[in-house]
Amino acid sequence: MSKRVLAVDDDPDIVMFVKTVLEENGYIPLIAKNGETGLSMARDESPDLIIMDVLMPRQSGIRMYRELKDDETLRNIPVIILSGIARRTFLRSQEALSEFGDHPVPEPEAYMEKPVEPAELAETVKNLID
Amino acid sequence: MKNKKLLFVTQFEELWFDALQSLMDLRKAGFNHAVFLHVIERDKVAMRRGKGYLKDEEVKLREMANVRFIDWAESLFEQGMEVGAYIVVGNPLPKIISTAEEEEVDLIVTGRHKQGKFEELYGGSETLEILERTSTPVLVYKYMLPSGKVNERPFERPLLTLDWSPASEKAVEYLISFKNILKKVVAVHVIGEKEFKSTSAMEIQSLRKENKQKLEEVCLLFEKEGIEAESHLYVGSTFEQIEKAATEREATMIVAGTTGKSPLKEIFLGSVATKLTKHSMLPSLLVPARVNL
Numbered sequence: 001m002s003k004r005v006l007a008v009d010d011d012p013d014i015v016m017f018v019k020t021v022l023e024e025n026g027y028i029p030l031i032a033k034n035g036e037t038g039l040s041m042a043r044d045e046s047p048d049l050i051i052m053d054v055l056m057p058r059q060s061g062i063r064m065y066r067e068l069k070d071d072e073t074l075r076n077i078p079v080i081i082l083s084g085i086a087r088r089t090f091l092r093s094q095e096a097l098s099e100f101g102d103h104p105v106p107e108p109e110a111y112m113e114k115p116v117e118p119a120e121l122a123e124t125v126k127n128l129i130d
Numbered sequence: 131m132k133n134k135k136l137l138f139v140t141q142f143e144e145l146w147f148d149a150l151q152s153l154m155d156l157r158k159a160g161f162n163h164a165v166f167l168h169v170i171e172r173d174k175v176a177m178r179r180g181k182g183y184l185k186d187e188e189v190k191l192r193e194m195a196n197v198r199f200i201d202w203a204e205s206l207f208e209q210g211m212e213v214g215a216y217i218v219v220g221n222p223l224p225k226i227i228s229t230a231e232e233e234e235v236d237l238i239v240t241g242r243h244k245q246g247k248f249e250e251l252y253g254g255s256e257t258l259e260i261l262e263r264t265s266t267p268v269l270v271y272k273y274m275l276p277s278g279k280v281n282e283r284p285f286e287r288p289l290l291t292l293d294w295s296p297a298s299e300k301a302v303e304y305l306i307s308f309k310n311i312l313k314k315v316v317a318v319h320v321i322g323e324k325e326f327k328s329t330s331a332m333e334i335q336s337l338r339k340e341n342k343q344k345l346e347e348v349c350l351l352f353e354k355e356g357i358e359a360e361s362h363l364y365v366g367s368t369f370e371q372i373e374k375a376a377t378e379r380e381a382t383m384i385v386a387g388t389t390g391k392s393p394l395k396e397i398f399l400g401s402v403a404t405k406l407t408k409h410s411m412l413p414s415l416l417v418p419a420r421v422n423l
Contacts, residue, residue: 054203055199055213055214055215056214057165057214057215057232059212062207062212084200085200085203085204085207089207089208092208096208096209097210099210
């Protein structure tokens with residue numbers, strides 16, 4: 001059975017890119033356009049992998065990632081961050097939230113800074129779920 | 131404390147990252163989520179004879195805004211803030227209103243847009259329209275002081291202008307919600323010359339006494355919350371006297387309630403809100419009577 005990948009991004013061009021890469025490689029894409037819907041879809045659909053942006057409306061990827069890793073039923077889903085925000089910033093932001101009282105969260109399984117080549121994305125997805 | 135959101139509207143004309151950074155004190159008042167909005171005005175990318183819709187221009191403007199927003203977001207994320215961003219094409223007013231609704235923001239921060247001849251005549255109407263249609267307070271932010279220095283803590287010493295309307299009561303309540311960052315509130319009421327109808331000194335003194343008592347009651351509300359407050363009565367034309375009071379009392383911002391009348395009515399009635407938006411050198415925090423506290 002094909003594996004299902006949840007892509008969370010507000011940019012329609014990126015959504016189209018990720019969707020095409022996933023479909024061409026035999027995965028089923030699920031789409032959410034912000035962190036809030038992304039989290040709710042992750043809970044409802046239990047995908048095999050999540051590909052998510054950081055800078056998004058309603059709820060950012062920083063918070064969404066933290067909530068994913070805080071949730072016992074979701075924390076084992078591998079996550080690829082695909083964003084224009086630098087990896088170093090992402091990690092520092094998570095540290096900043098931990099300093100404000102939240103507990104630390106593990107680093108994401110993969111971090112890709114936009115733009116990425118289709119083959120590079122497909123390879124990363126394959127390495128994480130196949 | 132509830133996590134509050136501010137919508138920071140920038141056309142990259144007046145409001146840049148240093149303006150946003152100077153508002154970071156608002157975190158102490160619960161504002162931990164900033165949403166950036168840049169509207170690419172439709173006429174910049176609209177159809178041209180022989181060229182069609184300027185798609186390349188739209189992509190260029192989007193990416194320019196995106197590069198800026200990513201850089202700003204990185205700085206705020208690292209400070210532990212929550213950040214979101216919108217880059218949209220259209221007319222600014224409906225886009226500001228729809229984004230404010232979509233994100234359910236608690237405060238809208240805008241600058242003054244560069245004005246053409248029409249806007250010069252009706253200047254300020256955009257802000258009033260937002261106030262009428264969203265019931266969200268608007269901070270018209272002028273972060274450079276007339277001295278050329280940056281207004282680093284606009285909420286430190288606000289001048290609260292009171293006309294005893296329901297809107298100014300809401301302004302009092304709204305301002306109290308910023309108690310963690312207020313140092314001193316200067317409460318001011320301006321008695322218009324028209325109010326000196328009587329030639330009796332006794333009646334005029336009664337008018338003074340009555341207004342002063344009301345001001346003192348407002349000051350007590352702030353003092354109960356641990357905020358220092360002082361009251362002053364001015365006489366004359368409202369906007370000029372508010373500006374005078376702001377200078378004399380070294381205010382960092384002016385706060386006023388707005389009636390929620392249609393923008394055109396406000397303009398033709400020469401409302402204080404319109405004048406503050408258009409002419410004041412200080413940031414103006416305008417609170418609509420319908421604000422949800």
